[in-house]
Amino acid sequence: MSVIIDKETRVVIQGITGSVGQGFAKKMVEDGTNIVSGVTPGKGGEKVYDVPVFNTLEEAINKTKPNISLIVVPAQYLKDAVFETLYYDIKKLVVYTENVPLHDEIQMVYYSKIKNAIMLGPNSPGLASPGIANVSDFNSHYLKKGRVGIVSKSGTLTYEIIDGLNQFGLGVSTFTCIGGDRINGVDYVDILPLFEKDTETDAVIMVGEIGGFAELRAIPIIKKMKKKVFSYIAGQFIPKGKKIGHAGAIIGQSGADSAINKLQKLNEAGVETPDTIVKLFSVVAEFFSK
């Protein structure tokens, strides 16, 4: 078992003929992720690294039966592309596109909830289960199979954590990135229960950051979990009101969504909360050495 993706995963890339889409197609073909088709309006009949391209998603579905869509279309066309995915009942989406207008995000997220879909992003670098499928921009080369589950907003930070864990001989079961924007699809509260059920996962790392209360909304879920949860929250020294990197990484007017406050609340709820990723590596390694 794994989380969201599995051996039956069949990937379609919406926006496959752009430079980002082509890069993903190449990577998936090379590392053995089951990519079945791509969609770009007006480019039907072409091939990208031997992957067939269709004009519409409906056609791609009829011919190739994908069950997860990686969406890399430019921000100005994104809302319609995501509506198309959801309309045709694909229930798993990775929305990679960045700089998406907030009002579009609101509608996309709302429609995804109505459709009961699992939408990672916008601004999500994706997810991967080593040896099963890699629907992310992380190179499979660095992925080592193991028993740590990761749910995070950030791609680069997740990759650094995976690299750090590798050095302790630890690998991941699945990592999932929910996106760094203020408005995103599924949250920690949606992903954590999947890890709790996953037989391949023994402990979960929740990687959060300043801004918003998504990490704190996860507390009641974590309290009910039998599996060990570690949480690191990035941005402990970023001043209030200062936006850093991610569009969503900004402390609000109340100041209650600071990293320090989140770490404290999580800690009070019994979550182990190392305050740097270096400490995170050692506490996770210690857990697995027992």
Add this chain to the structure above:
Amino acid sequence: MKLYEYEGKKIFENYHIDTPEGYVVENISEIKDIAFPVLVKAQVLFGGRGQKELIKQANDKKEIVKISEELLGKRDTQFTRLLIENKLNIKKEYYLSIFLDRETKKPAIMVSEHGGVDIEKNQKEIYYFEIDPFIGLTPFLLRNISSKLRLESNLIKIFIDISRKAFQIFTDYQAELVEINPLVLDTSNHFIAADAKIIIDDSIAFILEDIKNISKKRDYSNFEFKVNQLGAIASEITGGNIGVITSGAGLLMATVDIIEHSGGKVGAGIDVAEIAFDKDTHRLKMLFDYVKKLNLKVILISFFLQIGRCDIFAQSIYDSFSDIEEEKSIIIRLKGNFQEEAKNILRNTKFTISESFQEAVGIAVKKSLER
């Protein structure tokens, strides 16, 4: 992007939401005669102007000049103008705001019959309504909202009309926030927007016809603005002497955390963002040149590249930093695509090269604390 009060009020007027009669000045010579008393209001992007004495009343021409001179004396890059307005005869102050709620992931409207400066203290009497993203601010919701305000029956229709117009602005401008506080009911029973606070989504601000010419520079320092124009994302933090450049926002925050926990102080953090995918060194070199001009003691460059190429970064670093005096204060850790080629480029330079993320951060902190 935050709009100034006078910019917000101009939009209000275009949507037929009444605002006090007034005008904007940049210097004393522009002061005109309007009925007294007036309020002289500094145009700044932060709240709490009353307490900070940035709004003052003037009762005659002499006072208006004196107050304007005094306020204009406090000008800076983000504060260049005054708004001079007729003072309203206030019967009651209401509160109205429409915003995107990141927790519910939906728009929301909040109203109160206790608006004004103390709105935050009146939490209990603020009414919150979720707005369905697909059906919008419908008549039934507007009726529910206005019923909370105990308005006289002849005012309900007017309040609903203003709410509807504010929502239209929120939608047309794809705003994060449209706030009227206070929404004044004057002694002749007119609703007038005494203040205007509008925040526009940065990702849309450059598309909107009447907004795109307003410089986005207002929210940023000079350095931040220049870097952001390139396509990277910069944050300048006062008092620090370490510059951190990373491939990615999360990694940047995590690096800053380790530095500060080990006693270092970060002066600037830069996520190269989309520049990481560049196939030439053009934008990177410009970015590094901006960083060089900051007064930093140590620069830590830490990348773990999945799509971008380490050798392109290495070449840009080499080209940009070879002429600086203390090359050893540049600490570089490059991992990912083409990392061996990158090593070859940086071999025999005086930069400090590290293979490990942890080690690189440790060296940066140590060097930043040296005398």
